[in-house]
Amino acid sequence: xxxxxxxxxxxxxxxxxAAGAVETRTLNNGQLILQDIPQIPQSIIDELNxxxxxxxxxxxxxxxxxxxxxxxxxxxxxxQLHKVGRAGGARRQLTFFEEPIGSVATRPDHEQLAFTMxxxxxxxxxxxxxxxxxGQSEMxxxxxxxxxxxxxxxxGSAMAYQSTRRDGKANDIWLTTFDGAKKEDRxxxxxxxxxxxxxxxxxxxxxxxLLLQYVSSTRSKVHLLDxxxxxxxxxxxxxxxxxxxxxxxxxxxxxxxxxxxxxxGEFTQLIRKDLASGDEKVIxxxxxxxxxxxxxxxxxxxGAFVVNEGGVSSLYLFNPRNDxxxxxxxxxxxxxxxxxxxxxxxxLAMSLNTPKTPTDTFVLELGRRPLSSGDLNRWTFSEVGGLxxxxxxxxxxxxxxxxxKVDGKPREIPxxxxxxxxxxxxxxxxxxxxxxxxxxxxxxxxxxxxxxLEELGAAVIAPNVRGSAGYGKSYLAMDNGYKREDSVKDxxxxxxxxxxxxxxxxxxxxxFGGSYGGYMVLASSVYYSDRLKAxxxxxxxxxxxxxxxxxxxxxxxxxxxxxxxxxxxxxxxFLEKISPNNNxxxxxxxxxxxxxxxDPRVPVTEAEQIVDALRENGNQVWYMNALNEGHGYRKxxxxxxxxxxxxxxxxxxxxxxxxxxxxxxxx
Numbered sequence: 001x002x003x004x005x006x007x008x009x010x011x012x013x014x015x016x017x018a019a020g021a022v023e024t025r026t027l028n029n030g031q032l033i034l035q036d037i038p039q040i041p042q043s044i045i046d047e048l049n050x051x052x053x054x055x056x057x058x059x060x061x062x063x064x065x066x067x068x069x070x071x072x073x074x075x076x077x078x079x080q081l082h083k084v085g086r087a088g089g090a091r092r093q094l095t096f097f098e099e100p101i102g103s104v105a106t107r108p109d110h111e112q113l114a115f116t117m118x119x120x121x122x123x124x125x126x127x128x129x130x131x132x133x134x135g136q137s138e139m140x141x142x143x144x145x146x147x148x149x150x151x152x153x154x155x156g157s158a159m160a161y162q163s164t165r166r167d168g169k170a171n172d173i174w175l176t177t178f179d180g181a182k183k184e185d186r187x188x189x190x191x192x193x194x195x196x197x198x199x200x201x202x203x204x205x206x207x208x209x210l211l212l213q214y215v216s217s218t219r220s221k222v223h224l225l226d227x228x229x230x231x232x233x234x235x236x237x238x239x240x241x242x243x244x245x246x247x248x249x250x251x252x253x254x255x256x257x258x259x260x261x262x263x264x265g266e267f268t269q270l271i272r273k274d275l276a277s278g279d280e281k282v283i284x285x286x287x288x289x290x291x292x293x294x295x296x297x298x299x300x301x302x303g304a305f306v307v308n309e310g311g312v313s314s315l316y317l318f319n320p321r322n323d324x325x326x327x328x329x330x331x332x333x334x335x336x337x338x339x340x341x342x343x344x345x346x347x348l349a350m351s352l353n354t355p356k357t358p359t360d361t362f363v364l365e366l367g368r369r370p371l372s373s374g375d376l377n378r379w380t381f382s383e384v385g386g387l388x389x390x391x392x393x394x395x396x397x398x399x400x401x402x403x404x405k406v407d408g409k410p411r412e413i414p415x416x417x418x419x420x421x422x423x424x425x426x427x428x429x430x431x432x433x434x435x436x437x438x439x440x441x442x443x444x445x446x447x448x449x450x451x452x453l454e455e456l457g458a459a460v461i462a463p464n465v466r467g468s469a470g471y472g473k474s475y476l477a478m479d480n481g482y483k484r485e486d487s488v489k490d491x492x493x494x495x496x497x498x499x500x501x502x503x504x505x506x507x508x509x510x511x512f513g514g515s516y517g518g519y520m521v522l523a524s525s526v527y528y529s530d531r532l533k534a535x536x537x538x539x540x541x542x543x544x545x546x547x548x549x550x551x552x553x554x555x556x557x558x559x560x561x562x563x564x565x566x567x568x569x570x571x572x573x574f575l576e577k578i579s580p581n582n583n584x585x586x587x588x589x590x591x592x593x594x595x596x597x598x599d600p601r602v603p604v605t606e607a608e609q610i611v612d613a614l615r616e617n618g619n620q621v622w623y624m625n626a627l628n629e630g631h632g633y634r635k636x637x638x639x640x641x642x643x644x645x646x647x648x649x650x651x652x653x654x655x656x657x658x659x660x661x662x663x664x665x666x667x
Contacts, residue, residue, distance in 0.1 A: 022035050022036055022615070023036055025037075025039075027641055028626075028635075028637045030627075031626060031627045031628045031638070032624065032625075032626050032641055033623075033624070033626075034622075034623070034645070035611075035621075035623040036621060036622050037645055040645065040648050044644065044647075044648070047455070048451065048455070048643065048647060050386050050387055051387065051450070052447070052636075052643060053383065054358055054382070054385050054445075055073055055075075055358065055384075056073060056353075056358040056359035056360065057082075057359065057360050057382050058072050058073075058337070058338060058351045058359050059071055059337075059338045059340070059349045059350060059351045059361040060072050060081065060338070061104055061105070061113060062106065062340065062342045062349065063132070064106075064109065064110065065343065066342030066344050066347070067085070067086075068085040069083070069349060070082070070083055070084075070104060070106070070132075071083075071091065071379075071380060072100075072104070073091060073380070074636065075091075075093060078097075078635055078636070079101055079634075080094070080095045080096065080101055081094045081095040081101050081115065081130075082094060083132070084379055084380060087363065087377045087378065087379045088381065091380065094135060095135075095137070099119060099120070100634050101116075101117060102116035102117055102118065102148070103115065103116045103148060105150040105152055105159075106152075107152055107156045108153075108155065108156035109155065109156050110156045111132050112132060112156075113130050114127055114129055114150050115128055115130060116128070116148055118630075120598045120629065120630065121596050121599065121628070121630020121632075121634060122600055123146060123552075123600045123601070124145070124146050124600075125146060125147055125148050126141045126142075126147060127139070127141045127148075127150060127159075128140065140176065141163065144165075144168075145163050145164045145165040146163070147161055147162065149162040149198035151199040151201070151202065152202075153202040154204055154206060154298075155206060157177060157178055157179075157206070158175055158176065158177045158178065158202075158206060159176045160173060160174070160188070160199035160202070160209060161174055162174075162197060162199070164554045165187075166187060168553065168554070169554045170190065170191045170192070170554070171196040171554055172187060172190050172191050172197065173187075173188050173189040173191075173197050173198065173199055174187055174188065175188045175227070188209075188227065188230075189225065189232070194556070194558065194560075196214040196558060197213050197214075199211060199212075200246070200247040200249070201249040201250055202250075203250050203254045204252065205254065206227070207228055208225065208226055208227065208250075208254070209225045209227060210223070210247035210248075210249070210250070210257060211224070211247065212246060212247055213237070214558070215558075215561060216558070216561035216562060217244075217438035217469075217477075217561075217562060218243075218244065218477045219242045219243065220237060220244050220245050220246060221237025221245055222234075222235040222236040222237060222246065222247045222259055222261075223235060224275070235247070235257060235273060236273070238263075241263070243261060243262055243473070244262045245261045245262075245263065246259065246268065248260060248270075248294040248295075249294070249295075249296055251296075251300065252296070252299070252300025252301075252320065253300075254275075255274065255276065256272050256273055256275055258273075258296075259273055260291050260292075260294065262290075262472075266472030266474060267287075267288060267289055267290045267472055268290045269282050269283070269284045269287070270282075270291045272323060281323065283325070284305075284307075287307055289307050289308055289309045289310070290307070290469075290470060291307055292306055292307070292308050293336070293337070294318075295339050295341060296341075297341040297345035298341065298343055298344075299345050300320060301320070301345060302317070302318070302319070302320070302341060302345050303317070303320050303325075303370075304316065304318055304339055304348055305325070306337075306339060308442075310471075311397070311416070311441070311443060311470060312333055312335070312443065313335050314331075315336055315350070316328065317370065317371045317372075317373060318370070319370040319371055321370070325371070326371040330373070330375075330376055331364075331376060332352070332354050333354060334352050334353050334354035334357075334443075334444075335353045335354075335443070335444055336350050336352055337350070337351040337353075337359075338350060338351040345366070346365070346366050347363050347364065347366060348364040348366060348373075349361060349363050349364075349379075350363075353444050355392060355394045355443050355444070355446075356389045356392045356445065357389060358382050358384065358445045358447075359382070360379075360380045361378075361379045362378050363377045363379055365377065384447075385447070387450070391421075392450050393450065394418075394443070395416035395417055395418045395443050395462070396417045396419075397414060398414075398416075398417050399414055400412065400494060401413075401493065401497070402489065403489050403493055404486075411466075413464065413465055413466070413490050413493065413494070414463070414464045415461055415462060415463035416441060416461070417459065417460075418449055418453055418461075418462075419459045419503065420458065425503075426504055426506075427458060427459050427504060427505055428456070428457070428459070428505050428508035428510070428650075428654040428655075429458060429459045429461060429505065429506075429508065429509045429510070430452055430458050430459070430461070430509075430511075430654075431461050431463065431510070431512065431524075432461070432462045432513065432517075433463065433465070433521065433524075434462065434468070434513070434517050435517045436467070436468070436469070436515070436516050437467045437468070437516040437562065438467065438468070438476060438562070439468065439469060439516070440464055440470040440471075441462040441463070441464055452647070456647065456650055456651060458650065459503075461498075463490065463491070465487045465491065465520075466478035466486055466490055467479030467480070467487050481563075481571070482571075482574060484564075484578060485523065485578055488527060491511070491524045491528070492524075492527060495509065495531050506531070507533075508533050508654050509531060510533055510653065511524045511525070511534075512536040513536070513538065514538035514539055514540065514594075514632060515539055515541075515631065515632075516540075516541065517538070517540070518537040518538050518602070519541040519580070520540075521535050521536065521540060522537055522541075522580035522587070523578070523580055525580070525587045526580050526583045527586070529587055529589045532589045533589065533590075533653045534589065534590050534591075534592070534650060534653035535590070535591050535592070536594065536646055536649065537592070537593050537594070537607075537610070538595075539594065539595055539599055539601070539602045539606075539631055540593075540607075540610075541602055542579065542606045542607070542610035543579040543582065543606065543609065544563055545572060545579065546581075547563075547602060547606055548566045548575075549566065550603045550605055551600070551602070551603065552600040555600075555601065563575070581609055581610050581613055584610070584613040584614055584616075584617050584619075585617060587617070588619070589619075590619070590620040590652075590653055591610075591614055591619060591620070592621075592622040592624075592646065592649045593607050593610060593621060593624070594624045594625075594633075594642060595607035595608075595625045596625070596626050596629035596630045596632065597626060597627045597628075598629065598630045599630045600630060600631070601630075601631045602631065604625065607625065622645065626638045
């Protein structure tokens with residue numbers, strides 16, 4: 001670690017340039033633009049290489065007979081589709097595109113699957129039909145609109161999906177039916193109010209379809225669409241009361257629908273709704289956390305759901321015949337995703353991620369009874385670049401007091417804290433802020449965090465400030481509209497808490513975040529520059545008005561529901577007032593801004609205007625822009641350069657001057 005720090009120090013001492021001039025260079029065949037970022041020594045790149053060669057293998061679906069499965073993993077620059085035939089078996093690559101594979105939906109009773117893919121991160125995803133035996137693929141959408149949320153009917157004869165095909169901005173639902181080589185497209189629902197619509201479950205016969213209407217992070221509705229008559233019936237959700245309602249599927253006899261809803265409390269619970277009488281039964285009334293995933297087996301005999309317990313996943317098996325359930329205790333502590341029964345219903349596949357293992361695919365063997373289970377078998381073993389992950393630091397969950405009170409006591413904000421091993425004295429701190437804003441930091445595997453811990457000797461704190469998901473609908477709504485800056489105050493409270501910890505150095509703190517987390521980085525720099533040493537803004541919002549004006553039309557109304565409607569004069573004035581770009585004079589911290597040229601969510605203009613304003617104000621700014629990326633870096637060569645530059649940036653600003661001088665002399 002000391003050798004690595006010495007190399008950083010020496011490189012920075014050699015990095016010089018003309019005052020006021022912007023030095024520009026390129027990497028990766030001209031696709032990555034770097035401004036005022038010093039050349040990173042090859043020795044440092046080599047040292048970081050092992051942290052950048054970690055792979056994952058996410059479950060994407062069972063094959064037609066349920067003996068093998070599809071996973072996505074990377075053996076080149078981007079994630080592609082692979083097939084695994086057995087537990088621990090080799091991963092056989094099926095797709096070889098230059099862009100990463102998006103969502104995947106296997107076609108029932110066919111040797112085919114559908115997947116989405118965009119170009120250069122522009123998120124105008126197209127749907128492709130893929131022949132798993134021949135490896136041939138065919139684009140079945142128009143090549144221009146944005147498409148997703150693929151859902152096959154039980155027979156594999158029709159596919160429902162969301163698309164902006166009609167006018168380029170409305171999130172409609174389309175149905176494509178297949179008859180041999182022929183296909184027919186039909187618009188089955190028009191979105192007329194700016195909300196997002198998506199299919200969530202076909203009835204057994206295929207004549208009915210459950211739909212999700214997403215209005216905002218605190219309001220969503222469930223509808224039932226009759227595909228023959230076109231009748232649309234509201235099943236859950238109210239215009240007068242905020243509640244989150246999500247459809248998850250029909251019962252096997254089509255007499256009831258399963259929903260997840262928080263209308264009865266703070267958290268989303270599993271509900272069975274009788275479609276004839278309208279009666280509802282709350283199934284998980286004794287689980288005080290969000291139910292966030294639910295599946296049924298093909299024969300309807302089994303079910304399973306996942307609970308988010310303060311950021312950690314718990315898996316439950318479910319008996320649809322009597323609505324009983326049982327927690328599976330044999331799983332390691334981590335985060336579960338992508339659960340699915342095989343066609344026979346005797347195995348349950350899932351993606352599982354823990355602080356010490358990257359995402360891999362596991363299969364839970366099931367017994368004869370719906371609630372019985374056997375061994376958990378690991379099907380994929382992803383490479384970790386030669387790292388000893390058993391030595392990885394696991395986070396500690398803490399709760400720190402913030403500025404306001406609940407029942408007369410300070411409100412507490414949850415945060416996951418990683419501290420470096422075998423380091424003496426107070427250590428520097430990197431605060432990593434999640435995006436969303438309705439996201440949640442969960443204790444996932446992160447080779448980047450472990451690199452900061454080991455190579456920089458820095459602690460990492462990942463807070464879930466107000467507005468984060470997973471802690472109830474009231475907490476989720478606490479930063480909406482005019483309450484936007486209350487979440488920034490939670491970062492100020494975290495800085496206060498750091499100052500009370502003897503093993504953390506409150507004089508050496510950096511902030512890091514992407515998307516909405518990027519806005520939080522900029523806003524924290526406005527208010528707390530005197531308490532920060534460095535800031536990394538990744539695809540962040542710098543001005544809410546220009547962001548809402550320039551973000552893609554298909555998502556503009558959805559963002560207005562969260563941030564406020566800039567067309568209202570009072571709200572516009574407020575958004576202008578709190579926008580970091582209008583408060584650049586208060587930012588006195590070195591800034592690293594990272595962007596993707598094709599970003600449809602937070603346009604490149606958000607990065608350009610904050611970089612220009614900071615430079616005009618005399619601030620030190622590093623700027624990185626990838627011409628072949630969108631909302632974040634998905635190509636390995638770009639991600640590697642970003643990771644290297646970020647470590648370099650933190651080393652410059654978080655290592656003490658005394659340490660730098662000492663290491664430079666020793667070099």
